Amino acid sequence: MIKRRVGATGPEVSAIGLGCMGMSFAYGGADDAESTRTLHQALDLGVNHLDTADMYGFGANERLLGPVVRARRDEVFLATKFGNRTSGDSFGGTGSPGAYVDSSAAWAKQACDASLARLGIDIYYLHRRNPDTPIEETVGALAELVQAGKVRLVGLSEVSPATLRAAHAVHPISAVQMEYSLFTRDVEGEMLATCRELGVSLVAYSPVGRGLLTGAITGRDQLAEDDWRRTVPRFADGNLDANLKLVEAVRAVAAELGCTPAQAALAWLLAQGEDVLPIPGTKRVRYLEENAAAADLRLTPEQRDRLSGAVPTGAVAGERYTPAGMRTVGH
Template structure:
């Protein structure tokens, strides 16, 4: 595994992290068995993956507990542990409310520390922004957590450039987590330049297009009934077929290079700059190993040009989220 420094003064992390969300929710009808998930987490550590990403809302807290169990027994010091707050879910109705108020932040961090079974969180993100709470007020409360030793570094997720600047003026922001891939390049216009100006690391989530860029997913028929991709615009009839044509072009480049489509997609992201640290998620050891090998893929200028020609910016069909989901979880 290769390593990068996250942000100007942040921690050193593996060039590829591990997104843990799918082990508990969203991509299947039921969570994976604990033994399967722990096997993936332990193998990730063995491969040198040091950035583990979770959130308090994944599995309504169960994902944090899972990660905590994986780190028990002396492995805590091997990782940079990242989690998030802000999306409050009603335990009965699952109604979601974005909360950024200081009172909630103070309660959320203590709850996450308890579920993770640790005495501090390395990287603490504000998962989504509620514009009704001044970002300066939220970051001020998060800065207090740093002073108290509960958190080492601060991060934001899915915010615009102006919010990023306002937050960074209150306390240094180490990382910005946003959706970024060959299929989703929205941040390149304004957010990415602002982050780089401020010395903030970029942590792309969904770096392989929620599975589309792997080349393995060709229909939604095999997805679980409650897999959220069934209602995602990019997987809808018409859009899916158009997007698979783009993936076919990527697969052709991959076959010539001796790599897999997912490895090229991840290598392309890594080539966007040394400040980029993608966090692909997986529930299978074999896919984890395939993903991790992308850290060793070095693309030359010709290969990068062919990849961009295969999937030009803005070519993907369909929005990132369905309208209802966008209202609930996209940045506002």
């Protein structure tokens, strides 16, 4: 597995990481045994960049990763996040309805201690930002956590370029998590330019379009009744049919490259720059192995451009979140 550095001075990690959310949350039922096998196989393959958050299963995902991380700590670069909350939560149980964003200094410290009880932390992200809380307050608290030795690095997720600049002035930001894929190109422009100016890595989550770019999804009936994607506009009737036509265009290019559509999508991201780190999510060994193999693909500029042309900017039907979800990003 090839390596890429996190931020300007951080450690080198696997160029392709592993998003762990779906093991415990959002994408249908959990299979802890298979997920644990997947985590161990990831480390065996050199995929050491594992990404979770306290709200994935309301603590369940961190608890799932905990034993693996403790057993193989020297092999793991562990990312977790805070900021998304539910009313009355402690993330020690199941959580409760009433989602909101809390980026206060007090919650940053409390949430960090709760996560540390479940696993160690290498990079700690603000998952979402409440614009009523100055970013300087939040990052000041995160800097204190670094000084206390509780976390190694600080990251942000789904913020604006202006927020990134203000945060970086308080304490170095090593990485920013943004949705980035052939299906979501919003970061191409000021966001990516700001990251590069400041020496901040861009960690690309949902790099295969929440599964759409794998080519395995052909209709909503394949999604479990409790699959969160049923609420996502891009998977709505009408929008999904339009988006699947784009997937077919990617599939055609992938076939010429001799790889799967998911591998083509990941190779395209890797070709965007050494500072782009995709973290495709899966809970199954076979998909992990498929994703990891994408690191061995080397696209020519012409192949990269053909993939870009298969999904023209603005061609994807539907927003990436519901209106409520979209209100939580870009602050």
